[in-house]
Amino acid sequence: MSNCREPRRGLEWKDTDANAYQQNAGAFRRGITTDEAMEYYSQYCHQYEEVLRPGRYNGPRIAADAVARYYPRDREQKKIIDIAARTGFVAENLKARGFKHVDALEPSTSMLARAKEKGLYETLFGNMLTGDPLPIETDTYDCAVVCGGFGEGHIPCSGLTELLRITKPGGVICNVMREEYLVNVEEYNECLEPLMNSLEKAGKWTLVSLDVVPNYFIDLPGIVYMYKVN
Secondary structure (H helix, E strand, O other), rough: OOOOOOOOOOOOOHHHHHHHHHHHHHOOOOOOOOHHHHHHHHHHHHHHHHOOOOOOEEEHHHHHHHHHHHOOOOHHOOEEEOOOOOOOOHHHHHHOOOOOEEEEEOOOHHHHHHHHHHOOOOOOOOOOOOOOOOOOOOOEEEEEEEEOOOOOOOOOOOOHHHHHHHHHEEEEEEEEOOOHHHHOHHHHHHHHHHHHEEEOOOOOEEEEEEEEEEEEOEEEEEEEEEEEEE
């Protein structure tokens, strides 16, 4: 990949950023299955932390900032689950902001092993978020945060129902994802925001904020959804 992509805003990427984009894109290529994505992560985990280093991939900081804004006090008392935790970038940012009790949900065994080495999490679950029941009690968490977990071959729309189940009433669900996936991922284009809206109309949760943020990944924008569970 050259140092100049087909730009939406006329910007150029350095070779290192272009290569990082290409490497990460392998986990989100069109038509990829969940099993194929997990296999890709098992090979990718050794390069993951350099490819998605802070400054290039800012999603974890954006997610932690959003959660910290919602909980300006008593952060050490909140119980959080980091969905699609990978190697623990979100937890590192949460811990830096004073959150103490963080669990991980991550289906890639290689990624989960690296996260475990860091000692960031109290409990680690080696599961994929889908509509199927997780081995987690109902109303367990004050906050469920998903950063980079929604994409081609990743979390299906049905995963929202499990997020609602495991999050306490009055708790929040924070989803941070690449904005373009709302259009580029067929399932999300047809389902994700309509499902979010229908869950709100059904009284399951209430939208707290919806923000488009710059430089989520390199210069690509992200979107941050924050919902309060009813």
